[in-house]
Amino acid sequence: MVLTYHNIGVEAGFNTVKYKAFEQQIAHLKQHFDIVSADSYINYIKTNGRSKEGSVLLTFDDAYTSFKELVFPLMSLNNLPSTVFVCTGYLGRSNEWDNEENRIPIMDELSMLKLSESSLVTIGAHTVSHRSLSSLKDDDIKYELIESKKSLERLTGKAVNYFAYPYGQLYLNVNKTAMKAANEAAYLAAFSTNFNNINHKSDLYKLNRVDIISSDDLNIFYSKLKHNNYYYYKQNIKNAYSFLKTLK
8 A cells, every 4th residue: 555645744734744643643554564665565566466465655745845854754763664756846945836825845956865865765756847747748748757757866866766646646637648658767656646555567657545634533544544435535536626726
């Protein structure tokens, strides 16, 4: 199973899980699941045809400064791996694709370089501009995937093997052209925002994830880990809303 986070903060808010809740979630996962790296998660799927039951991959979209300030120290203390997806055109800036009142600072290049030195952190790409890929021409899709990968590889000196589609809803923000482009750009796998706890080898360029949001108390969190269909449909509605916002 792959979990999606965005921002972590002292208080809950827009795309922000409260740090205290995040601590509790990590404690539960550490006790009941095997928290694995992106390489470990993907390699198991390739070898066995589907994701390993009881394994969890933690992913953080947009590379907000809270990853460096709050997430990484906690994960390091517990010797746990995580993956952060970076929108390269906004390093050192904020999430300018969202409404102005919801702006959150994004890490700069120096922060990304230092994080890349840790064996516990996998850095993945999240495009250059955070645009919905299904709205772009084929050449622009390729640019978003290839340039973000190259930029991070130049910065860190390491291969960038994983990609997360902005917004990420299959067939709304992620079409067949985008999935093909991710493959051709030499990513080993790419992540959607479709809600499901299981992934198969056929899903490598449309991997499912479970979105963890600010309003999730522990009971909801536990329920999501067990694939409650209510949250499956709720996530689909949220994804569709995100897609409609990109059309403005």
